[in-house]
Amino acid sequence: MRRKGLASMAVQNAASAATVDLGPASGLSCRECGEVFPLGPIFACELCFGPLEVAYELPTGDPEALRKQIEAGPANIWRYAPLLPVPADVAEKPNLNPGWTKLVQADNLAREIGVAPGKLFVKDDSGNPTHSFKDRVVAQAIEAARAFGFTTLSCSSTGNLAGAVGAAAARAGFRSCVFIPHDLEQGKVVMAGVYGGELVAIEGNYDDVNRFCSELIGDPLGEGWGFVNVNLRPYYGEGSKTLAYEICEQLGWVIPDQLVIPIASGSQLTKIDKGLQELIKLGLVEDKPYKIFGAQAEGCSPVSVAFKAGHDVVRPQKPNTIAKSLAIGNPADGPYVLDIARRTGGAVEDVDDEQVVDAIKLLARTEGIFAETAGGVTLGVTRKLVKDGLIDPNLTTVVLNTGDGLKTLDAVADTSQATATIRPSLDAFRDAGLAV
């Protein structure tokens, strides 16, 4: 059954649902109870409060033709436009064209952590326009905002998203106003503020910011605002599917055996799984088993704690970790992460801040990739899972680095100093033992 009541109310003052062109997107469905709604700027089911997800009429026909069409597409996420909630001419609209980032075969790192040569890959999303995977999801949200007639683009953010929204809004001609916790790393504040939009610091942590934004969206004060991770969240989340598409295409249209993915709200992990399932359904990849592992920081590990305890319910925590981009104490998609980890035979694990820093430095030292703290969490957990025997070192493993270490310099500043200070003389150089 298709409900019209509140969804119709929600699209008043925006484009009417009938005129919305979001390509293959056919509607929204509740992940919890299955209730169906028309496309619109709504994000929670009116029956059970469950999260709404985009439903599709995906392409049918010859997988080979679709594969060729994708391969001939632009070197960004729009090569996958037929599988995303975007109009067919999306690539012609002003946006940052994120994606198609490097998949690095990490043999040096593999040797260090005990994985077989040729089996470990790092999907390095620091190469996106604002240096994190958030550019992918914001690009989707922008298209939904256009479709629904919003004029202001907004978000609650732990930093990366604020920058991604500011940049994308600037390029696409939207006003932006983003909300961040007051104690963010200075680098992220600068990277969010430089794009010229409003940047509002909220006295509280991320969960407080998120609560405020959820209240604003339900108030006349928030009229005309597209919050990428609130009322546009169903569309925004779909951007993470492109990570799954790219990884498989870059591996030669093969699903990796094991993926390690960081958990903030858990949305990214669930959408990567959704992307893999779609590729199987479309016949673009062979249907084969894969394991999904979730990574958290010990100081904010509600999903990991629930997984290890065998619980289906995620008990919220007050975050306390250097991995601020993952510091969501009440993760909206936590229960679904548990389902996916268990369904695929994966796991959810956490590492402490010291292990996060060690992992950042290990990746930098072995592969020349400077990861932000979230990447350190993911690699730290990978290392732990290999050691514990949960990750098979002889199978293909893809580790996600979701952002650039330049965003979280504070995490490694104390341990990344000059290794020697000498006078500018050859004698001093010789005495310091630096010559080979």
Add this chain to the structure above:
Amino acid sequence: MAVNVRIPTILRTYTGGRSEVQAEGATLAEVIADLEKNHTGIAARVLDDQGKLRRFVNVYVNDDDVRFEQGLETATPAGAGVSIIPAVAGGC
């Protein structure tokens, strides 16, 4: 013991479109029961079949998430602000 309850958009069909209503009760459970008296059907949206808060509903009494307090038994002093908010926002 009157409190102000902020109603999210998806529950406003039960409150005649109002975003804020008053309710009586010394605890959150009593407040929800009083809401049900005046806005029939609203309790079943917030509580599951076992009478517990639904998984994807966050409720705050003033600035405190009741999950960190006493859940449905959290005290709701006179004049308190109670906010019902969908939990599926935010993050990635």
